[in-house]
Amino acid sequence: xxxxxxxxxxxxxxxxxxxxxxxxxxxxxxxxxxxxxxxxxxxxxxxxxxxxxxxxxxxxxxxxxxxxxxxxxxxxxxxxxxxxxxxxx
Amino acid sequence: xxxxxxxxxxxxxxxxxxxxxxxxxxxxxxxxxxxxxxxxxxxxxxxxxxxxxxxxxxxxxxxxxxxxxxxxxxxxxxxxxxxxxxxxx
Amino acid sequence: xxxxxxxxxxxxxxxxxxxxxxxxxxxxxxxxxxxxxxxxxxxxxxxxxxxxxxxxxxxxxxxxxxxxxxxxxxxxxxxxxxxxxxxxx
Amino acid sequence: xxxxxxxxxxxxxxxxxxxxxxxxxxxxxxxxxxxxxxxxxxxxxxxxxxxxxxxxxxxxxxxxxxxxxxxxxxxxxxxxxxxxxxxxx
Amino acid sequence: xxxxxxxxxxxxxxxxxxxxxxxxxxxxxxxxxxxxxxxxxxxxxxxxxxxxxxxxxxxxxxxxxxxxxxxxxxxxxxxxxxxxxxxxx
Amino acid sequence: xxxxxxxxxxxxxxxxxxxxxxxxxxxxxxxxxxxxxxxxxxxxxxxxxxxxxxxxxxxxxxxxxxxxxxxxxxxxxxxxxxxxxxxxx
Amino acid sequence: xxxxxxxxxxxxxxxxxxxxxxxxxxxxxxxxxxxxxxxxxxxxxxxxxxxxxxxxxxxxxxxxxxxxxxxxxxxxxxxxxxxxxxxxx
Amino acid sequence: xxxxxxxxxxxxxxxxxxxxxxxxxxxxxxxxxxxxxxxxxxxxxxxxxxxxxxxxxxxxxxxxxxxxxxxxxxxxxxxxxxxxxxxxx
Amino acid sequence: xxxxxxxxxxxxxxxxxxxxxxxxxxxxxxxxxxxxxxxxxxxxxxxxxxxxxxxxxxxxxxxxxxxxxxxxxxxxxxxxxxxxxxxxx
Amino acid sequence: xxxxxxxxxxxxxxxxxxxxxxxxxxxxxxxxxxxxxxxxxxxxxxxxxxxxxxxxxxxxxxxxxxxxxxxxxxxxxxxxxxxxxxxxxxxxxxxxxxxxxxxxxxxxxxxxxxxxxxxxxxxxxxxxxxxxxxxxxxxxxxxxxxxxxxxxxxxxxxxxxxxxxxxxxxxxxxxxxxxxxxxx
Ligand code: NA
Ligand code: NA
Ligand code: NA
Ligand code: NA
Ligand code: NA
Ligand code: NA
Ligand code: NA
Ligand code: NA
Ligand code: NA
Ligand code: NA
Numbered sequence: 001x002x003x004x005x006x007x008x009x010x011x012x013x014x015x016x017x018x019x020x021x022x023x024x025x026x027x028x029x030x031x032x033x034x035x036x037x038x039x040x041x042x043x044x045x046x047x048x049x050x051x052x053x054x055x056x057x058x059x060x061x062x063x064x065x066x067x068x069x070x071x072x073x074x075x076x077x078x079x080x081x082x083x084x085x086x087x088x089x
Numbered sequence: 090x091x092x093x094x095x096x097x098x099x100x101x102x103x104x105x106x107x108x109x110x111x112x113x114x115x116x117x118x119x120x121x122x123x124x125x126x127x128x129x130x131x132x133x134x135x136x137x138x139x140x141x142x143x144x145x146x147x148x149x150x151x152x153x154x155x156x157x158x159x160x161x162x163x164x165x166x167x168x169x170x171x172x173x174x175x176x177x178x
Numbered sequence: 179x180x181x182x183x184x185x186x187x188x189x190x191x192x193x194x195x196x197x198x199x200x201x202x203x204x205x206x207x208x209x210x211x212x213x214x215x216x217x218x219x220x221x222x223x224x225x226x227x228x229x230x231x232x233x234x235x236x237x238x239x240x241x242x243x244x245x246x247x248x249x250x251x252x253x254x255x256x257x258x259x260x261x262x263x264x265x266x267x
Numbered sequence: 268x269x270x271x272x273x274x275x276x277x278x279x280x281x282x283x284x285x286x287x288x289x290x291x292x293x294x295x296x297x298x299x300x301x302x303x304x305x306x307x308x309x310x311x312x313x314x315x316x317x318x319x320x321x322x323x324x325x326x327x328x329x330x331x332x333x334x335x336x337x338x339x340x341x342x343x344x345x346x347x348x349x350x351x352x353x354x355x356x
Numbered sequence: 357x358x359x360x361x362x363x364x365x366x367x368x369x370x371x372x373x374x375x376x377x378x379x380x381x382x383x384x385x386x387x388x389x390x391x392x393x394x395x396x397x398x399x400x401x402x403x404x405x406x407x408x409x410x411x412x413x414x415x416x417x418x419x420x421x422x423x424x425x426x427x428x429x430x431x432x433x434x435x436x437x438x439x440x441x442x443x444x445x
Numbered sequence: 446x447x448x449x450x451x452x453x454x455x456x457x458x459x460x461x462x463x464x465x466x467x468x469x470x471x472x473x474x475x476x477x478x479x480x481x482x483x484x485x486x487x488x489x490x491x492x493x494x495x496x497x498x499x500x501x502x503x504x505x506x507x508x509x510x511x512x513x514x515x516x517x518x519x520x521x522x523x524x525x526x527x528x529x530x531x532x533x534x
Numbered sequence: 535x536x537x538x539x540x541x542x543x544x545x546x547x548x549x550x551x552x553x554x555x556x557x558x559x560x561x562x563x564x565x566x567x568x569x570x571x572x573x574x575x576x577x578x579x580x581x582x583x584x585x586x587x588x589x590x591x592x593x594x595x596x597x598x599x600x601x602x603x604x605x606x607x608x609x610x611x612x613x614x615x616x617x618x619x620x621x622x623x
Numbered sequence: 624x625x626x627x628x629x630x631x632x633x634x635x636x637x638x639x640x641x642x643x644x645x646x647x648x649x650x651x652x653x654x655x656x657x658x659x660x661x662x663x664x665x666x667x668x669x670x671x672x673x674x675x676x677x678x679x680x681x682x683x684x685x686x687x688x689x690x691x692x693x694x695x696x697x698x699x700x701x702x703x704x705x706x707x708x709x710x711x712x
Numbered sequence: 713x714x715x716x717x718x719x720x721x722x723x724x725x726x727x728x729x730x731x732x733x734x735x736x737x738x739x740x741x742x743x744x745x746x747x748x749x750x751x752x753x754x755x756x757x758x759x760x761x762x763x764x765x766x767x768x769x770x771x772x773x774x775x776x777x778x779x780x781x782x783x784x785x786x787x788x789x790x791x792x793x794x795x796x797x798x799x800x801x
Numbered sequence: 802x803x804x805x806x807x808x809x810x811x812x813x814x815x816x817x818x819x820x821x822x823x824x825x826x827x828x829x830x831x832x833x834x835x836x837x838x839x840x841x842x843x844x845x846x847x848x849x850x851x852x853x854x855x856x857x858x859x860x861x862x863x864x865x866x867x868x869x870x871x872x873x874x875x876x877x878x879x880x881x882x883x884x885x886x887x888x889x890x891x892x893x894x895x896x897x898x899x900x901x902x903x904x905x906x907x908x909x910x911x912x913x914x915x916x917x918x919x920x921x922x923x924x925x926x927x928x929x930x931x932x933x934x935x936x937x938x939x940x941x942x943x944x945x946x947x948x949x950x951x952x953x954x955x956x957x958x959x960x961x962x963x964x965x966x967x968x969x970x971x972x973x974x975x976x977x978x979x980x981x982x983x984x985x
Contacts (some may be wrong), residue, residue: 001160003092004627005095005627005631006627006632006634006663007176008099008177008630010638011114012099013636014173015094015102015103015105015638016104016105016109016638016639017164017638017641017643018642019105019106019107019163019167019642020639020642020646021156021645021646021698022156022159022160022163022641023109023112023645024645024648024691025114025116025156026113026115026116027156027648027652027654027741028156028651028652029113029114029115029116029118029153029154029156029652030116030120030656031116031120031654031655031656031657031659031660032153032652032659032743033116033121033122033123033124033150033153033656033659034120034123034657034659034660035153035657035659035663036120036145036146036150036660037120037124037128037146037651037660038127038661038663038664039663040127040142041130042136043093043145043667043673044131044138044141045135045668046667047138047141049667050665051147053128053145053666053667054148056659056662056666056673056680057149057660057662059659059662060658060659060663060680061153061656061659063658063681063684063688064154064651064652064655064656064658064684065152065640065651065652066651066688066694067645067647067651067688067694068155068648068652070645071159071645072156073633074642074698075110075642078638079167079173083703084637084705085634087630087634087708088630088631092183092184093184093187097187098184100265101187101188101191103262104194104195104262105191105195106195108195108197108252108256109198111199111206112185112199112202113202114202114203114205114245114246114249115201115202115205116205116649116652117205117242118204118205118206118207118242118243118294119205120205121209121238121241121242121248122206122210122212122238122242122298123212123213124238124241124242125208125210125212125238125241126212129216129220129235129238130219130220130231131234132220133221133223133230134220134223134224135207136227136230139230139234143237146234146238148236148243154244157244157248161245164199168255168256168262171244171265182807183273185273185354185355186274186276187276190279190281190351191280192351193284193351194287196339196345197287197288197342198284199375200288200291200334200337201290201291201315202334203291203292203334203335203337204290204291204294204345205294206294206333207291207293207296207298207332207334207335208293208297210327211299211300211302212302213330213331214299214305214323214328214330215298215301215302215304215305217323218305218309218320218323219308219309220317221316221320221323222309222312222316222319222320223309223312223313224312225319228319228323232323232326235323236326246288246333246334246337253341257341257344258350260351261300263354270359270362270806271360271362271807271808274443275363275366276362278362278366279370280369281393282366282370282434282440283369283373283376284373285377285430286372286374286375286376286430286431287376289377289380289430290379290380291423292380292383292386292423292426293380293382293423293472294423295383295420295422295423296381296384296385296387296388296472297387298387300383300386300387300388300391300420301387302420303387303390303391303394303417304387304392304393307391307395307398307409307410307412308409310398310405311399311402311408314402314405315395317412321412324416325419330396332419334379335422338423338426341437342430346433346440349440349443354364358451359450360451360806365454367455367529367533368455371455371459371523372458372461372462372463372480374523375463375464375465375466375520376462376619377460378466378512378515378519379469380469381516382468382471382512384472384509385472385474385475385477385561385601386472386475387508389473389477389478389505389509389592391505391508391509392466392476392483392506392508393476393505394483394485395501395505396480396483396499397483397498399487399494399497400487400488400491400497403494403497406497409501413501413505417509422899423469427512427515428512428515435519435523435529438529438532439468441532442457443520444502444515448809449538449539449543450540451581452557452621453539453540454540454808456544456618456619457618460544460547460550460551460618460623462551463555463612464552464553464554464555465554466603467554467558467608468558469558470558470562470603470604471558471561471924472561472601472965473561473600474560474562474567474598474599474601475560475561475564475565476565477567477597477598478562478564478565478594479565480546481565481572481591481594482568483569484574485569485576485587485591485594486575488587488590489579489583489587490579490582492580492583495590497588499593503597506597510600510601513604514565516601517604521608524611524618525617527621531558533567535853536848538812538904538906539904540817543812544835545907545981545984546904546909549911550910550913550917552914552971552975553913553914553916553917556917556918556920556921556971557920558964559921559924559964559967560841560920560923560924560927560964560966561921562963563881563923563924563926563961563962564924564947564961565928566928567927567957567961567963568928569961570897570928570931570954570957570958570961571933571935571936572934573953573954573956574935574936574951574954574957575939575952576942577946577949577950577953578942578943578946579942579943581946584949584953588953591953592956595960599963602963602967605967606967609969609971613980614980616981616984619984624775628716629717629721630773632716632724633724636724636728637727637770639731640730643728643732643735644730644731644735647736647785648737648741649733649738649742650739650740650742650840650843651741652741653745654744654749654847655740655745655748656745657748657749658748658757661748661749661750662752662777665752665755665756665757667759668756669756669757672755672756672759673763675755676752676753676755677752679748679755679762679765680748680749682748682766683744683745683769683773684745684748686770687745688749689740689777690734690738690739690777690784690843691737691741692735693784694737698731701790702726702765707723707724707791708723710723711719711720715960718819718821720914721818721822725827725829725830726826726829728830728833729829729830729831729832729833729834732834732836732837733833733836733837735837736836736837736843737839737843738840739842739847740843741843741982742847742849743843743844744847744850746851746857747854748845748851749851749853750851750852751854753855754858757859760834761861764857764861765854765855765857765858766854767953768857769851769853771853771868771872772846772849772850772871775850775879776842776846776847776850776875778882778972779838779840779841779842779882782836782839783836783839786836786889786893787831787833790832795894796825796826796828799821799899800819
């Protein structure tokens with residue numbers, strides 16, 4: 001009979017922490033979608049400025065992606081390079 | 090009588106973590122829907138620019154999809170290639 | 179007397195994970211509803227462009243559906259093809 | 268004295284999972300309400316296009332309903348055709 | 357002395373599940389309120405179209421109500437016709 | 446020492462379920478507030494249509510109230526006519 | 535070591551339930567604030583209609599308050615007239 | 624047999640805390656996406672002011688990033704320089 | 713075998729509390745992003761007023777930052793100057 | 802007596818802790834929950850900031866006046882954030898529950914309940930900030946009607962505050978005049 005160890009508890013909670021961290025992705029999804037809509041609207045109105053509009057949209061969307069990436073990085077750390085388990089010794 | 094092992098706890102919390110990660114999908118859903126609405130509006134107003142509008146809408150929507158995909162990937166890792174269980178040894 | 183096994187814990191948490199994954203559906207619901215409203219507005223203003231408007235609305239809505247489908251797939255996997263239980267051995 | 272069995276735990280968590288899955292209904296509620304508002308606005312402005320406006324609104328609202336239905340289906344599966352309990356054996 | 361049985365656990369979690377299911381009601385509340393606002397605006401602008409506006413608003417609001425009703429039905433099933441308790445045997 | 450009975454667990458979770466059900470009230474609060482704002486705007490613009498505007502606003506707000514009432518009813522049932530406790534026998 | 539009684543568990547969960555019920559207050563706060571903003575805007579545009587605008591805003595805000603009050607009532611019942619504890623006997 | 628120690632509990636909850644902290648990233652994602660959309664719109668309308676528009680958009684987006692960074696810092700502290708474990712002694 | 717001490721429980725919950733406090737950061741992220749968008753729009757329209765627009769945007773964004781800072785302060789107190797552990801004695 | 806029932810086991814595990822530790826641990830979570838209210842002022846004041854920037858651009862000559870209205874409205878919208886901060890600081894530095902009599906689990910749960918309650922403050926924060934933004938916009942358009950506009954804005958903001966006050970009252974009752982403890 002192998003009981004639940006401290007290591008197992010840390011790993012189990014890391015799975016939940018990884019899932020929680022991904023929720024940050026709601027933000028870039030909404031924001032970039034807004035930018036997509038405004039970009040599409042702008043391109044329809046000023047087709048001659050399409051290059052500038054799409055470039056600005058993509059630049060702004062790249063900025064908006066960062067916190068989603070932060071969440072992904074924290075999740076990947078929890079899953080693949082878990083520093084908490086190492087701390088347990 | 091087979092008690093709850095550490096492995097079972099990690100796998101159980103992985104199921105919850107996978108579910109949590111999917112919540113990120115709220116974002117792209119809202120954002121891309123906004124883009125869809127703006128695209129439809131634009132196409133109605135400037136039918137001659139339909140190609141540009143739809144292309145910009147789809148490009149922007151592709152960008153907005155990423156964090157939803159991140160969530161899906163983390164969920165799939167938790168379900169099918171769980172690194173936490175391997176760490177348990 | 180049959181106590182709680184590890185298998186039961188994994189299956190119980192899979193039920194919760196499946197429920198959580200469905201919450202992603204909030205996004206497409208809001209987004210596609212926005213597209214529906216913009217589509218209806220556009221059709222009222224430019225009845226002659228109805229075909230283009232509705233087609234763009236539906237194309238955009240299809241894109242917005244994906245993360246809701248991802249959530250559904252993860253839930254169905256947890257319920258009907260649970261890989262975590264198999265890992266338990 | 269009858270202890271809590273694994274079956275009871277799975278069924279208990281299924282009740283919570285079913286409740287969580289229904290939360291998806293927030294999305295279609297907001298989205299379709301937006302469509303309703305835009306439809307009412309459009310009908311007031313272009314009464315002659317009422318048929319087209321209402322048809323587009325209802326088509327878009329039907330698309331927006333799907334993720335709410337997904338949530339309902341997962342909840343009904345958890346309550347009435349629970350595959351997790353069967354897996355318990 | 358009557359200890360906590362599996363039946364009690366299922367019923368306890370059914371109470372929480374019922375509460376969670378009601379949260380879906382956020383959606384129709386927001387959406388129908390939006391429709392109400394647009395309807396009031398429209399009636400002020402085009403009083404002669406009041407009948408059409410209110411009818412469209414109510415039709416759209418009825419569509420937006422469904423996911424709130426789904427949540428209510430799941431809650432009522434959990435409270436008054438709990439199929440999970442029956443499964444316990 | 447009086448131990449925890451199954452009845453106590455069901456009643457305890459009913460308190461949490463009742464609290465969760467009230468969260469539905471977020472929706473009507475936002476929606477009806479939107480209607481109030483649109484009504485006030487409309488009355489300022491078309492004072493002569495004040496009667497129609499306020500009537501439509503109130504009709505729409507009544508529709509938007511329903512899911513808040515559903516939540517209240519489920520909470521009151523959990524608190525004052527708890528069917529789950531009766532099921533415990 | 536002080537044992538937990540059933541009564542203590544019910545009261546503890548009532549405290550949490552009361553807190554959860556108050557979350558409903560998010561809705562009226564947002565909605566009435568929207569109405570306040572629209573009212574201020576309207577008063578700036580049509581100062582001569584100030585009376586009508588503010589009256590409509592307040593009427594609509596009163597309607598939007600109800601679900602916040604429902605949450606308060608449920609919390610007060612849980613705290614000061616707890617029917618669940620009485621059911622415990 | 625190594626049971627769950629206090630250290631393990633602190634580390635496990637740190638994993639959950641780190642995940643929760645990342646949720647802050649929803650905000651910058653939405654806000655910066657809005658800025659991206661407005662920037663794209665502005666660049667389309669006043670291409671001659673592109674430099675000023677993009678500079679203002681990026682300046683504002685940098686300000687909007689801070690709370691996402693705060694969340695990331697707290698998560699990194701919890702994972703890599705956990706002061707709570709040190710307090711345990 | 714060393715049991716979990718009260719100190720460990722307080723520190724573990726402090727990690728969760730710190731994570732929860734950071735969620736406040738959603739607000740400033742959204743709000744400041746909105747301000748960034750409006751600032752970019754304004755600068756495009758009235759380039760001659762760029763100084764005033766950016767100054768007002770930054771002043772307003774500074775005001776909007778405060779609650780994110782409050783959350784950060786509470787999290788830092790929980791992590792680095794935990795008054796609860798001191799109270800434990 | 803070793804119970805096999807996991808709920809009893811968990812509750813017995815909780816009871817192995819000192820009452821004070823249990824209450825303090827719950828207070829840490831309660832303080833974190835209360836801070837979530839800060840979402841509201843952040844969104845609302847950001848809206849006001851955007852509207853302020855817009856108004857100043859459209860009407861630079863009344864820039865000082867519109868900025869003043871923006872700050873006034875935003876100050877009101879800060880309320881929920883301040884109230885949440887105060888509740889969190891009380892839980893951390895002047896916790897009345899630590900010395901409260903009664904069952905540990907009820908006292909601990911009250912700290913969490915107080916934290917949940919404060920989350921309601923999101924609403925007034927968002928709403929009052931919206932009103933601040935609209936008020937700022939309106940004053941920017943028609944500066945001479947500032948008194949009327951600001952009066953309507955404040956009146957509406959006051960109405961929007963109520964659910965935040967209700968939540969504060971419930972939190973204070975749970976912390977300082979807990980009727981549940983007495984029921985035991
Ligand atoms: Na970012
Ligand atoms: Na993205
Ligand atoms: Na998608
Ligand atoms: Na859909
Ligand atoms: Na519906
Ligand atoms: Na309704
Ligand atoms: Na109401
Ligand atoms: Na910031
Ligand atoms: Na602030
Ligand atoms: Na109020």
